[in-house]
Amino acid sequence: MGASVIAAEDPLTKKKTMHVWIGGFLLTAVLCFGLHLGHGLQRLDNIFFDLQASVLRAAYPRAVSHEVVIVGIDEASTRAFEEPIILWHQHIADFLHTALDAEVSAIGLDVVLPDRSMNRFLPGHDEILMGAILNARRTVPLEIAITFDEVGATRPIYPAFMAAAGEGGVGMAIFPRDPDQVVRRFDERLATDGTEVPTLAGNLARLLGVSPGIGYIDYSIGSRFTYLPLHEVVKQVRADNLATLKGKIVLLGAVIAGVDRVAQPVELAAWENDRLGAGVLIQAQALRTILNGGLLKSVGLPITVLLIVIASLFWFISFRPIPAGAILLVLVIGLFGTALLLQVGGNIFPLAAIVSSLTISISGRQGVETYLRLSERRRLKLAFSGYVSPAIMREIVAGALTPSTKGTRVEVCVLFADIRDYTSISEHMTPEDVIFFLNRYYEGVVKAIHEEGGSVTTFMGDGIMAVFGAPNSLENPCLAALNASKAMLKAVARLNAAPEASGSPPLKIGIGLHVGMAVMGHVGASDRHDYSAIGDVTNTASRIEGLTKAAGFPIVCSRAVFEAVGSPADFQPLGEKAIKGRSAIEVFGVTAS
Numbered sequence: 207m208g209a210s211v212i213a214a215e216d217p218l219t220k221k222k223t224m225h226v227w228i229g230g231f232l233l234t235a236v237l238c239f240g241l242h243l244g245h246g247l248q249r250l251d252n253i254f255f256d257l258q259a260s261v262l263r264a265a266y267p268r269a270v271s272h273e274v275v276i277v278g279i280d281e282a283s284t285r286a287f288e289e290p291i292i293l294w295h296q297h298i299a300d301f302l303h304t305a306l307d308a309e310v311s312a313i314g315l316d317v318v319l320p321d322r323s324m325n326r327f328l329p330g331h332d333e334i335l336m337g338a339i340l341n342a343r344r345t346v347p348l349e350i351a352i353t354f355d356e357v358g359a360t361r362p363i364y365p366a367f368m369a370a371a372g373e374g375g376v377g378m379a380i381f382p383r384d385p386d387q388v389v390r391r392f393d394e395r396l397a398t399d400g401t402e403v404p405t406l407a408g409n410l411a412r413l414l415g416v417s418p419g420i421g422y423i424d425y426s427i428g429s430r431f432t433y434l435p436l437h438e439v440v441k442q443v444r445a446d447n448l449a450t451l452k453g454k455i456v457l458l459g460a461v462i463a464g465v466d467r468v469a470q471p472v473e474l475a476a477w478e479n480d481r482l483g484a485g486v487l488i489q490a491q492a493l494r495t496i497l498n499g500g501l502l503k504s505v506g507l508p509i510t511v512l513l514i515v516i517a518s519l520f521w522f523i524s525f526r527p528i529p530a531g532a533i534l535l536v537l538v539i540g541l542f543g544t545a546l547l548l549q550v551g552g553n554i555f556p557l558a559a560i561v562s563s564l565t566i567s568i569s570g571r572q573g574v575e576t577y578l579r580l581s582e583r584r585r586l587k588l589a590f591s592g593y594v595s596p597a598i599m600r601e602i603v604a605g606a607l608t609p610s611t612k613g614t615r616v617e618v619c620v621l622f623a624d625i626r627d628y629t630s631i632s633e634h635m636t637p638e639d640v641i642f643f644l645n646r647y648y649e650g651v652v653k654a655i656h657e658e659g660g661s662v663t664t665f666m667g668d669g670i671m672a673v674f675g676a677p678n679s680l681e682n683p684c685l686a687a688l689n690a691s692k693a694m695l696k697a698v699a700r701l702n703a704a705p706e707a708s709g710s711p712p713l714k715i716g717i718g719l720h721v722g723m724a725v726m727g728h729v730g731a732s733d734r735h736d737y738s739a740i741g742d743v744t745n746t747a748s749r750i751e752g753l754t755k756a757a758g759f760p761i762v763c764s765r766a767v768f769e770a771v772g773s774p775a776d777f778q779p780l781g782e783k784a785i786k787g788r789s790a791i792e793v794f795g796v797t798a799s
Contacts, residue, residue, distance in 0.1 A: 377404045
């Protein structure tokens, strides 16, 4: 966890910033709860639901005790039977007889039976199917499907077949669909006014003694469905077909490509890789769910509110940007794992609302802190940009320079500059004129220093100290200092040529340069300090500057600087010079050009 943005603020600012965190927390909690209630996160919830089902099917396969077997009307069956499907009365009757012979536990006909008598085409044909339905209903629970026509009205089936099925023997073969048209829920409140409409899967469950209720279909249980072709079952092509059907719930439905296709969260069919699968698969999976533990239920609203509030509390925790992303990822993975465990236990976790709360809280906190940091940097730049050099300002704003920062040893080139005969120049000026005079001078020379990457550390009346190589590193600090020195002399020449300098003696300066190791850091008290260089290099540079007048050169540097800039031919060797407080040092004079 990183330090909070408000850690160094005054109490009033801290209070205002805390109000921001409280507001963010409340806004996030209310927003996510409102989106949850208003189904605004439904799409994300659906994505999580589908992913959970896929992960559990792959990583934690679970068998079911009440299995459903599908007898499929496939292309091979349509070729095996000569009649059109609408005249398959005999074949469906044969299927019912075979199912009873196999001692199935229940039968569902997810096929569209005719809406009128077929006796005029094949006399006695209706009675064959009616008798088979009636016989089957007396033996095992039996359910016949009905559906809607093209205009949304209930498609009727021949009343004689309805009568044979008996009360509760006919149910709608439909499910509520989510906005993406995928079937995830079982809910018989299908009428436009919200009243319940008996369904094929619901009625079969009730006939088997289980109340279906309302909830989510568990697509994670059971293996992918296979099917027995109808023509093989009725003709008993394989002897093991009857053994496969024994004791099972059997559904007859179309598995022909392009017929009665319904979008599903996972691939239920073993014979194809397509989530747009046969409608009978949904019926089978719904029955699996209802009869093997029941439909999945969403956790209660109080728990959802509590979890949203807990997730929103992350507004009050400060993380650094990279750890914040990692923590959010870990939390989302942990929540997803929790959702998997809860689903195994029969519950649906409001994952979208919780993940949204976490994401908004953590990323929102990061966004606000970033805004506050940028605002603080802008404020610091506006307030203090004239008090410190740009390089030092950048380090302060970036947090690299603080009062607690320890000094750093680094090689720097130190520049000392002084106005010659300043005392005699200023003694005839008023204090206001002196300030004006110095400011005009510093305006030009400081700009020259900054343009070469140097940092001014001290103004001493008419004197100035600058450092090259810290806090920002330079490729060649000595060359930068030399270039800055020459630019300072040009700035002074421009001052002397200005109209306001007319009649005044020409301004002259001396510049001393030396390079060496220094300790860069804060010098002073905790509540008032400067960023400066400490070491012999600074004293030596100051003493070298004092040699300029006697040497007759505006710029004097040490041999170390001379060598660092490539030993130019235009540098004049001045030999060793005595330096107050230390041994003599070899120096070189540099002309203004």
